Each structure stands twice: as structure tokens, then as C-alpha cells.
Amino acid sequence: MTDTILSSATKEVVIGFDRPFVMIGEKINPTGRKLLAEEMKAGDFTRVEKDALDQVAAGVHMLDVNAGIPLADEPALLAEAVKLVQSVTDVPISIDSSIVEALEAAIAVYEGKPLINSVTGEEEVMERVLPFVAKYGAAVVAVSNDDTGISEDPNVRFEVARTIINRAADHGIPKEDVVVDPLVMPIGAMATAGRQVFELVSRLRTELAVNTTCGASNVSFGLPNRHAVTGSFLAMAISHGMTSAIMNPMHREVKAAVMAADVLNNQDPNCALWIAENREPPADGDERGARGGRRGGRRGGRRGTATE
């Protein structure tokens, strides 16, 4: 049993083996979202607030927050976005940036125990990120690439993960606070991408006993009907032991695939979450997100269930 405990000021979420899969909302990310990028750069966080509320209403347990905008003051923007999201929701946050200063600025204003997304196996990155992860008592996503880049060999990616876990331990960070991202490539570009991840997740769990996460949407990049591909990918990954993912809960079939996989992997006792989720018929003709959207908000909903 490896429990990664994250928290906001008032709420805990646990990523762990044999628990309901933790869904981390991906939407607050200006990459590829021109309008959001322009608004955030201009100090307008209206859409960030809406995306936070919508995803929580759709049932996410955590929110990923990214402010990666070219030529912007990313540390200030990320800190501002994190503060805003914490003011309107109570789910723990995955603070997401490739800029170390931005991670550090945001962790300084965060209330609770965040997930820092991410540290790589690059020497300089490890030595800059791990000290403040340790200082603030946070958890961290370990991405399996290093100074040589992203290897296509899953054995190399496994060893990079092991290196980061060991280095984190040197800094006093226990392995339950390191969540490994085995790196998910688009299946349309790399036919073995799925099988690699399934095998890596299984090995990371059985050999290193760590929790895992990934950016799930990447697997279906460029394919038609991509949400069905992402949904099947997550169900398959869950059956090999993956315990969380950054994903879009607004896509009905993706969320349904994850919750059904929890049932099938015996992670939803008495099918209680599944039955609650599917009890009510949609209020109108729009099935997309309607079931999840019915509950949620600050107090209601399924968010807390991962801690039960």
C-alpha cells in the first residue's frame, strides 16, 4: 500500500493502490488555447474560474493548473491562478510548469499539500526542484526523461524513474510522495506506446511500489473519435495498476471508462460510486457531462470519495 496524500486548506485526496482512481482536471492550461492565454496574460482569470468550477462539477478530485504562456511572467501568473482556484474550489491542486521559478512562486502561496508537476531526471532540474518540494512537504510528479531526452526504450524510462525516486529520498522525500509519469506518447505516432505504458505501470507498482499518473489525452492525439481511445487507454492502464491521471472529466465517455474500470478492478466497493453516478437520467438531451454536472459545486459531489 502506497498512499500519496494531497490536500487543500480543507480537503484531503489520496492517490493509492486499490482506491478509486484519482481524476485530475486538465483544462486550466493555456497550451493550445489562444483565448485563455491572451486573457490570462492580460490578468483576466474569468475563464480559469469557470474551468475550475466546471471540472469540479464534473467530478474531478484534483485540478491541474498551468500558466505556460510565451513571453508572460509565468511565476506571477501561476501563483495568481493557484490563489484564484483555491478561492473558488476546495480540491487539491497539481501545480504544473516546466519553469522552476513558477513552481516555486506557486507553492509559496498554496494552502495545503500540493502535487508539484513536475521534476524530470535531468540533473539540474532535480537539484533545483526537490529541495523546495522537501521544504514545503509537497508531493511531486516524476517524469521519466533525463539529460539524454525521452527514451523510446521503456527500460530506460523505468531506470530514470528509479533515479528520481532515489534522489528524492536523498532530499528526505518519501517514495509515497513521488508519483511517476511513465510518459504517454500518441498511439498514432508510436504503435507500442500503449503496451509500453501498461508494462511500465505494472513494474512501477510491483517493483518500486509508487503511484503513477500521466497526461492521458496525449495518447489519442491526431485520431478521430479520440475520447473513446482515451477512455479505453485509461481503463487498460487502470487494470495494470495506474492510480491517477490528468484528464478531461467533461468528456463523458472518458469519465465513464475510468469509473467503470474502478468497478471492474474492485476499487469501487459495492459499485456505490458507479450506481450514484448513473442513478439519475440526464435532465435534458445533452448527455455530455450532464450526469456529472448535476452534482458537484463546492460542497456536493464525488470529489471527496477518493479519500474514503
Added chain:
Amino acid sequence: MTDTILSSATKEVVIGFDRPFVMIGEKINPTGRKLLAEEMKAGDFTRVEKDALDQVAAGVHMLDVNAGIPLADEPALLAEAVKLVQSVTDVPISIDSSIVEALEAAIAVYEGKPLINSVTGEEEVMERVLPFVAKYGAAVVAVSNDDTGISEDPNVRFEVARTIINRAADHGIPKEDVVVDPLVMPIGAMATAGRQVFELVSRLRTELAVNTTCGASNVSFGLPNRHAVTGSFLAMAISHGMTSAIMNPMHREVKAAVMAADVLNNQDPNCALWIAENREPPADGDERGARGGRRGGRRGGRRGTATE
């Protein structure tokens, strides 16, 4: 590599490792279908013909045909149904009955190499079914229960499968012509049913090198939004090595989950089947089966792809 080759008079389908998953249409089965049962008993096979054509249009590679009607002359009905289905479609058939005489009557009129569904590990059943499977050169589904019933212990079910495979060999039936059904229980009644099947499928493949199948819909019995559960189940089973299933291809999300799992498990080279399946938008507002229904019929469609 273990290839189970089935055929009709004109078409071959191969169930095998690392090939596209073989979908066997489940609908021609009067169990729980009162109207169909009454019609078949009265000699009216109109609905059987429609169900055959609809499922082939929806993309199945094979059709399961069952005529289990209480107090009816099942051997005569099953033979009649098999003849009719062979006259209107060209996919191979899974001849499905728990009555040995019915299996024998239907195999006698079948053109090609059918899948006989099924033999159990019960002593009397093995000694009655395996001789005519061998005589006709058919393949057979081995269901993992024996004279002691259905064990809840997956290790017992594994040993029953091994017993049937060995007994089949005694009768001259090679292991590639034995497709094991590890038995899928409703997840709502047995929380470990999914994990048991995933582990059994993996062991059957790595230790005994046999193909596998199951009655997929059973897993979601009694649950709301059950097609999503069946779809995730099949994706997870495929990622552990399952190679075919008796299922309903008319349920859009079940079929999509299977085809996406083929992509993610590297069983759909260049995502060609996935892209072809999802190229065209639905012709009308009804998404259910519309994509599959566009092609199909006797000549078109995806049916033959499992042999490629």
C-alpha cells in the same frame, strides 16, 4: 502464436494473439427474449435473419447462434437457424447450446469449420462432445466448470481449462482449436470477477498458449449504464490478452471500446481499422450503430479484417 481458424463456406476468420479482437455477435439467442423464443418455436425465423444481418452490418466477425427454448425441439431448431444464417451471411458461426444433441445436429448441417460452444470439464460432456468436434474438424469453446460446478477460485478454473485442453488432445484436437472461456460473473454480484478474468486470461495465454473468449455482457448484469461497464471490461481484458468475445456490436460504446483497445494494444496496424471506422460522421442523429451500419451487408465491411 496460436491461431484458431474458423470458416463459413466462403470466408475465414482467425482468432489469434496480436490480431484484431474477434467480435462474435450475441443477439441470436432466445434466452430472455420471449418474442424471439415464441417465433422460433413456431418456425418463424424472420427475426433471426434480421439479427444476423444487423450484427454483420454492425461489424461482427462471427455470429453466435443459440436456440435454447424450453420444451422445443432444440436440435431441429438450432440446425434450422444455422442453415438460415449461413444462407444470408458469410461469417463463421459459433454453434451455441448446452444440449449435446443440438450441437451435433447443427454441426452436421454446417458448411465450413464452426466454433462449437461449448464443452465443459464435466466428464460425460467431454466424452460426448469432443468426439464429434474431432470428427468434423471443428474448434470448441472450453468452459471452465466441471462436475463440481463453477468454482469461485480462479486457480481451480485454470486447472479445469487445462484438463479440457489435455482431453481434447487425447481426441486429436490441437490446442489451437480449443478456445477457453474463463467464465465471467456479474461484477455487481462478485467484486473480484473482473480481476479474476484478467489474471486468468493472462495465465491462459502465457502458460497454456490458448485463445480465449467469454460472454462479455454478463459482467455488467444488473448495473445502470451497463454498456459502458461492458466496454471497459473488454478493453481491460484485451490488454491482458483476451482474443475474442461474444458481445453485442450494436452497442456503440462497447464496439468502440474494443476497437480502441486494438489500437492501444498494437493490434490495429497504422490505426487503419479505427480510422476507417470513424472516418464518416453519422448519417443522422442516431449515433447508436450508425457508423458500423454504414458498411456491412454480405460483401462490404470490416468482417474479413480479422483474417488479415
